[in-house]
Amino acid sequence: MESTRERLVCAGDGLPVDDAIDEAAERVGIVDEVLLADENIYVNVLKACTEIEDFSTFEDAFRGMVARGVARSAGFGSAIRYCHKYLDPVFHEEVLDGVFWTEQKFAGAWTLEVENYNDALGCFAATNRLDQAKELFSEMLNNSSIVPGILRCLRWWRVSATPRLRRRLISWTCYLSGS
Numbered sequence: 001m002e003s004t005r006e007r008l009v010c011a012g013d014g015l016p017v018d019d020a021i022d023e024a025a026e027r028v029g030i031v032d033e034v035l036l037a038d039e040n041i042y043v044n045v046l047k048a049c050t051e052i053e054d055f056s057t058f059e060d061a062f063r064g065m066v067a068r069g070v071a072r073s074a075g076f077g078s079a080i081r082y083c084h085k086y087l088d089p090v091f092h093e094e095v096l097d098g099v100f101w102t103e104q105k106f107a108g109a110w111t112l113e114v115e116n117y118n119d120a121l122g123c124f125a126a127t128n129r130l131d132q133a134k135e136l137f138s139e140m141l142n143n144s145s146i147v148p149g150i151l152r153c154l155r156w157w158r159v160s161a162t163p164r165l166r167r168r169l170i171s172w173t174c175y176l177s178g179s
Contacts, residue, residue: 039070046078050085058082059091066098069105076102077116084123089132092123096136103143111143 042065049058062079065071076099083092099112117140124133 037064037068037070039065039072039075042070043074043078046075046082050078050082055086062095062098066102069102071098071102072110073113073116076112077119080116080119080123084119084126087123087127089123089127089129092120092127093132096120100139108144 042061045061046058046065049055049061062071062075065075076095079095079098080092083089083095103111117136120136121133124130124136
């Protein structure tokens, strides 16, 4: 069982991010022989890692999920909430890269839920990463599959955005619209 867990989450490699993802992709065949892991299994591993505060295993499990191509809203949402809760903007960028890659791969057949995008914006606001928040907001505006409701945007605006971020987003949005 321990070897299955290690194969599943690539525990203990200590590899850089790109190498870890490549290594996880190579291990897919090994894992598939033992257990067909889908997003639900990975999400359960992510929840367990969050509960016991094993952050390196959390990140490795997430990378394995993305490498296998099974990450969707629940998996990405868990990772985004983890980043927001523990204020980890570096891993947050990696999570969003995985989101954009997956959305591009599915060419509009799948997009991350607006609520998860709102959580991602909240994480950038909480970590004071204003440029990344603007970039994500731009991605949201340019994604034809995302139709954010005005109430959701206002909720994010009221709950998550700092006054400084609000001023910057207003000026940036006015610049884009030509106002």
